[in-house]
Amino acid sequence: MSSESAFLDWLRQRAPSSSDAAPLGLEDDAALIRVRGPGDWILTTDMLMDGTDFLLSECDARLAGRKALAVNLSDLAAMAARPHVALVSVALPRRDGHHLGRQLYEGILDLANRFDVTLAGGDTNSWDGPLVISVTLAGTATQPGPLLRTGARPGDSIVVTGQFGGSILGHHLCFVPRVAEALHLNDEYALHAGMDVSDGLTLDLSRLAQASGCGAVLDLDTVPIAPAALQLASLRNDGTSALDHALGDGEDFELLLAVPVEEADRLVAEQPLDVPLTRIGQFVDEPGLWAALPDGRRQTLSPSGYLHQMDG
Amino acid sequence: MSSESAFLDWLRQRAPSSSDAAPLGLEDDAALIRVRGPGDWILTTDMLMDGTDFLLSECDARLAGRKALAVNLSDLAAMAARPHVALVSVALPRRDGHHLGRQLYEGILDLANRFDVTLAGGDTNSWDGPLVISVTLAGTATQPGPLLRTGARPGDSIVVTGQFGGSILGHHLCFVPRVAEALHLNDEYALHAGMDVSDGLTLDLSRLAQASGCGAVLDLDTVPIAPAALQLASLRNDGTSALDHALGDGEDFELLLAVPVEEADRLVAEQPLDVPLTRIGQFVDEPGLWAALPDGRRQTLSPSGYLHQMDG
Numbered sequence: 001m002s003s004e005s006a007f008l009d010w011l012r013q014r015a016p017s018s019s020d021a022a023p024l025g026l027e028d029d030a031a032l033i034r035v036r037g038p039g040d041w042i043l044t045t046d047m048l049m050d051g052t053d054f055l056l057s058e059c060d061a062r063l064a065g066r067k068a069l070a071v072n073l074s075d076l077a078a079m080a081a082r083p084h085v086a087l088v089s090v091a092l093p094r095r096d097g098h099h100l101g102r103q104l105y106e107g108i109l110d111l112a113n114r115f116d117v118t119l120a121g122g123d124t125n126s127w128d129g130p131l132v133i134s135v136t137l138a139g140t141a142t143q144p145g146p147l148l149r150t151g152a153r154p155g156d157s158i159v160v161t162g163q164f165g166g167s168i169l170g171h172h173l174c175f176v177p178r179v180a181e182a183l184h185l186n187d188e189y190a191l192h193a194g195m196d197v198s199d200g201l202t203l204d205l206s207r208l209a210q211a212s213g214c215g216a217v218l219d220l221d222t223v224p225i226a227p228a229a230l231q232l233a234s235l236r237n238d239g240t241s242a243l244d245h246a247l248g249d250g251e252d253f254e255l256l257l258a259v260p261v262e263e264a265d266r267l268v269a270e271q272p273l274d275v276p277l278t279r280i281g282q283f284v285d286e287p288g289l290w291a292a293l294p295d296g297r298r299q300t301l302s303p304s305g306y307l308h309q310m311d312g
Numbered sequence: 313m314s315s316e317s318a319f320l321d322w323l324r325q326r327a328p329s330s331s332d333a334a335p336l337g338l339e340d341d342a343a344l345i346r347v348r349g350p351g352d353w354i355l356t357t358d359m360l361m362d363g364t365d366f367l368l369s370e371c372d373a374r375l376a377g378r379k380a381l382a383v384n385l386s387d388l389a390a391m392a393a394r395p396h397v398a399l400v401s402v403a404l405p406r407r408d409g410h411h412l413g414r415q416l417y418e419g420i421l422d423l424a425n426r427f428d429v430t431l432a433g434g435d436t437n438s439w440d441g442p443l444v445i446s447v448t449l450a451g452t453a454t455q456p457g458p459l460l461r462t463g464a465r466p467g468d469s470i471v472v473t474g475q476f477g478g479s480i481l482g483h484h485l486c487f488v489p490r491v492a493e494a495l496h497l498n499d500e501y502a503l504h505a506g507m508d509v510s511d512g513l514t515l516d517l518s519r520l521a522q523a524s525g526c527g528a529v530l531d532l533d534t535v536p537i538a539p540a541a542l543q544l545a546s547l548r549n550d551g552t553s554a555l556d557h558a559l560g561d562g563e564d565f566e567l568l569l570a571v572p573v574e575e576a577d578r579l580v581a582e583q584p585l586d587v588p589l590t591r592i593g594q595f596v597d598e599p600g601l602w603a604a605l606p607d608g609r610r611q612t613l614s615p616s617g618y619l620h621q622m623d624g
Contacts, residue, residue, distance in 0.1 A: 047435050091361050122357060
């Protein structure tokens, strides 16, 4: 039997004790975050649970820890913010908790190091339930200001990074959050709006359109389909096509952007990132979501994606 | 069957949509926190689980939500910081999740309103496990700077607010975080160090002393014992005295302060708060924790309090 304090001793040794952004380290009740000059802070939080967001029976706890930080990094990328400090709360299963906690934090700290994020505090608990991790990430907005969901205008092109679908086959545990990509695009191009695709391409697109008070028309032929989406359609063989997987699987953690049409022409022509940028449709006046038909008409498209179901 | 989106619609209506500190409301991937002038931000997070921090079978979910915010407010009070915005992540049991979620947020929002805290974002999940709530609270340090654990010096008096012990009988669900008290004391008196008592008076005192590189001697006769500690000792009748409960029960959420001796004289004489301030001992050179004996000698005291137990 070892206790929380032994685990926290290990964590203090393993995690950098302080940084410019979090000068106090892990000693106090709360983390002190030092502000340099004016600017807006961006805060985001996500909770991941064993059995829902990962299966500890099938994956290393390092990957669960990595994902818990990565989804938060993706949320900051969605707003073109620069990440600085993270707080990590965990409920560790009492059985094997120390070992599991170490693996979990190894995964978190490796990714944190890669993205210049300091672990500034948190809360370590143990219980008889499954593993739960909640990460809060604090960053700063960059010039020309944060990318919001509300800025898309009719006529804007819909532009995405990367490919979609089949994330469950592995991508959701090892994706690279599009932080650098978002910072570069927001710096070099005039973007109107953006978000990351976490719940499903069509569901998240319909949310972005709704937040901006407009609608969206997708050119289905242009949606970049991940090899994993083809593989999943073939494996499951249940009538769900690879395109269906791309439109609704979620956990792609790619950027979904509203870009003025001439700027989108330039963006797609220049391809300034290591990951492909693809125009997949346009925003329109009328609220709703449609697929563009070859004859120029539109067909209503039902948003698909992940929603947490709950009773009454 | 109703879904996450119906719940989020309810939440958006119920929670104030924006504030000076969080001008964007609940729409985007992350919360934008507006900084006014220079100053350090203080961030804290705590995770509470059904069965560990509260029993939903015995208490209203409003009280669980209230506690989840209150413990974070107490962490900011520990550093004499002013709270501004909260992020709330929850894992709701799928069964009755919508109803439970509403009650939970009612409890959070009532207390948030009382402490001028804006709910700036979060993450709502459902699963087959018990209720888990993780709250992150962001505030700002006030003049003359944040209260830290590291500033206690040998000779400083140990001063506490309120009374200790027996919190499990109800106090842990309805305590008022000492935010206003900490701000007032830090503003009006020269405090050397401070924290809140969450895990146990002696355990937390030994942590504060250790962080400051000194030791502490308690005058056991002066420790303010809560009526609930007497009641618990009597109810359980297991040889644990009311004083034992006061020294180690935890969840008192009172302030524990290191105050220069003359300043402590003034503080205790003036009693500037609605809650009593009591001197219960002093910090000393030699690391460790002791009880003062009537003859002037010291007896070693084992820190007692709550530690999360976990295996290997």
